[in-house]
Amino acid sequence: MLIRYKKTFEKIAMGLMSFMPTEKDIKKLQATIKDYETDDSMQLFLWKEEDIIGLLGVLNKEDENSFEIQHISVNPSHRHQGVGKKMVKSLKELYPDKQISANEHTAPFIEKCESC
């Protein structure tokens, strides 16, 4: 299930976030997590099965009534099992009125989720 990020999940969130090609630099990674903690327009979700194995970060574009997916990652041991697609599907189910879009860094995968 998709759960909301909170500070107690910081380490696991940083680990998952570091799989994004844009977040390889530790300073950038820390700044990104901080942005999610402090910027009201940014929301971070984690995917929890037995453990937390995925991360999904969105920018809430109020004016467009849309969520732009900025970050998406799955623990490498759990890839190719549909977790990434399940996260996107759950986001759509949680926020049925929102349009879901991608940015240049997440589009290649999110485009595969159009039928999710």
Ligand SMILES: CC(C)(COP(=O)(O)OP(=O)(O)OC[C@H]1O[C@@H](n2cnc3c(N)ncnc32)[C@H](O)[C@@H]1OP(=O)(O)O)[C@@H](O)C(=O)NCCC(=O)NCCS
């Ligand atoms: C992208 C990612 C979240 C997918 O998670 P996942 O749980 O393995 O995805 P699913 O099992 O739901 O879907 C697998 C499909 O996604 C495709 N896929 C995986 N990574 C992809 C990528 N970077 N770009 C496009 N498609 C990708 C697979 O080829 C597979 O396609 P198929 O269904 O046609 O065989 C995961 O590979 C990851 O964490 N990558 C590192 C972070 C990253 O690069 N994020 C940005 C992605 S654009």
